[in-house]
Amino acid sequence: MSSRPVLDEGRAKAPAYGEDMEALPVPVAETPVMFGMPMPPGELLPWTWAAERLTTARTYWIATTRPDGRPHTRPVWGVWLEDGLWFSTGSVARHNLPGNPEITVHLDDGDRPVIVEGTGEAVVGVRELTRFVTAYNPKYEWDVAATEEGVEDGSGAAGPVFRVRSRLVFGWDSDLRAATRWRFPECGK
Secondary structure (H helix, E strand, O other): OOOOOOOOOOOOOOOOOOOOOOOOOEEEEEOOOOOEEOOOOOOOOHHHHHHHHHHHHOEEEEEEEEEOOOOEEEOOEEEEEEOOEEEOOOHHHHHHHHOEEEEEEEEEEOOEEEEEEEEEEEEHHHHHHHHHHHHHHHOOOHHHHHOOOOEOOOOOOOOOOOEEEEEEOOOOOHHHEEEEEOOOOOOOO
16 A cells, blocks of 8 residues: 655645735644544655645535534535635525534545535625635636625625634545544644
């Protein structure tokens, strides 16, 4: 079984848009618990592996919880910046997150997944949202504008913007090679 050593545990090389952005702390790489038991010790993936996948992904799947406890999942477009994943949605998630900010995000790829657990918070204000728009528009070849309450496109479609602050991130390479859990020290257990 082939695996890669941890080469770089530095900050993600995500685009930086704004000087006052509070970057996520450097995560600690650990062996995760999978299938009900700790994975055998082995080589771990570097954080840059996950950060690059989060930065270049086109679609992110989000999972939130409705007030009655039922799950809600939806694909969204978003951007990974130094302080987390930013996305906009008009789905039920915009009503779920204010009451229960817990959120899980994962990428489309089930063979080389990246799964983020954290909290989602609404971001408001043209100044703050300009960072999101500056990264979002070229990525999706879209034209959204920052407003005081969220974003709006040329057709008038509008929605709130959320930032996910990561607590834990899980990932592994093909065939479960180098399964890794990254824990953000200031954010979770």
